[in-house]
Amino acid sequence: MAPEEDAGTELLLQSFERRFLAARALRSFPWQSLEAKLRDSSDSELLRDILQKTVKHPVCVKHPPSVKYARCFLSELIKKPSGGSVTLSESTAIISHGTTGLVTWDAALYLAEWAIENPAAFTDRTVLELGSGAGLTGLAICKMCRPRAYIFSDCHSRVLEQLRGNVLLNGLSLEADITANLDSPRVTVAQLDWNVTTVRQLSAFQPDVVIAADVLYCPEAIVSLVGVLQRLAACREHQRAPEVYVAFTIRNPETCQLFTTELGRAGIRWEAEPRHDQKLFPYEEHLEMAILNLTL
Numbered sequence: 001m002a003p004e005e006d007a008g009t010e011l012l013l014q015s016f017e018r019r020f021l022a023a024r025a026l027r028s029f030p031w032q033s034l035e036a037k038l039r040d041s042s043d044s045e046l047l048r049d050i051l052q053k054t055v056k057h058p059v060c061v062k063h064p065p066s067v068k069y070a071r072c073f074l075s076e077l078i079k080k081p082s083g084g085s086v087t088l089s090e091s092t093a094i095i096s097h098g099t100t101g102l103v104t105w106d107a108a109l110y111l112a113e114w115a116i117e118n119p120a121a122f123t124d125r126t127v128l129e130l131g132s133g134a135g136l137t138g139l140a141i142c143k144m145c146r147p148r149a150y151i152f153s154d155c156h157s158r159v160l161e162q163l164r165g166n167v168l169l170n171g172l173s174l175e176a177d178i179t180a181n182l183d184s185p186r187v188t189v190a191q192l193d194w195n196v197t198t199v200r201q202l203s204a205f206q207p208d209v210v211i212a213a214d215v216l217y218c219p220e221a222i223v224s225l226v227g228v229l230q231r232l233a234a235c236r237e238h239q240r241a242p243e244v245y246v247a248f249t250i251r252n253p254e255t256c257q258l259f260t261t262e263l264g265r266a267g268i269r270w271e272a273e274p275r276h277d278q279k280l281f282p283y284e285e286h287l288e289m290a291i292l293n294l295t296l
């Protein structure tokens with residue numbers, strides 16, 4: 001280990017030790033730094049060292065904290081080595097309960113891969129996702145790109161219910177949770193219907209970045225989506241217009257054409273992001289995907 005890495009690990013261990021022995025709130029622990037260290041190195045000793053500095057510390061063995069505190073700490077620690085994975089509850093049917101949002105679509109995987117390759121687009125920023133569905137893209141961004149806040153949104157009540165479950169399943173807390181880990185992004189699940197949401201509602205989210213995956217599946221959806229993008233553009237009176245990334249599977253040229261025509265009609269410029277080849281997730285080889293970067 002390089003000397004500066006050594007010093008970083010020592011500080012991290014010290015931080016865990018002090019907070020644990022002082023029985024500080026679990027959200028004040030440097031969980032995100034721990035996750036980053038576990039991601040960057042294959043150092044499996046780190047978790048063992050943390051145990052030695054906390055629950056197995058001689059002071060703690062002699063004067064243990066409450067069982068509840070120790071148990072909550074250990075369950076938080078156990079979640080950490082899985083920082084590089086996303087766990088989802090999904091439907092098995094492509095369409096169920098009248099929505100396509102209960103399963104993960106390929107563009108969501110493609111956009112998640114792009115985000116993991118381009119974390120700077122999201123780091124320390126507020127991200128609003130439109131039509132989040134099962135939530136894979138957002139969960140990958142929350143875990144890998146360190147956004148300041150992440151707003152999952154959708155219009156369908158079943159989808160929103162499943163989304164909330166998937167957020168919790170991945171060890172993230174929802175906004176109202178006062179025990180939330182301060183190192184994690186502020187996560188919200190919002191009901192947002194493109195057909196009825198107003199400029200005022202959209203402004204309240206104060207998004208720096210807006211993303212959407214696989215939301216161009218029919219002409220009505222395209223028109224609604226462009227409508228909401230126009231309202232997002234109107235938010236810029238009081239703040240900078242957000243950056244927008246829309247990912248989709250090119251199923252037929254007419255749909256893409258309709259999208260770019262509607263963008264042109266709304267005065268929204270766009271350019272295609274270069275294709276990425278790094279495949280982290282399994283999806284059909286023959287599918288053609290695209291991500292458009294829109295300027296509102």
Ligand SMILES: C[S@@+](CC[C@H](N)C(=O)[O-])C[C@H]1O[C@@H](n2cnc3c(N)ncnc32)[C@H](O)[C@@H]1O
Nearest residue numbers: 100101104105108131132133155193194213214
């Ligand atoms: C094909 S799914 C894509 C879900 C997810 N982004 C993915 O790629 O896996 C389309 C999503 O858009 C949502 N949606 C469709 N029309 C909407 C509208 N008018 N307002 C908000 N969400 C909408 C659906 O509920 C659904 O979750």
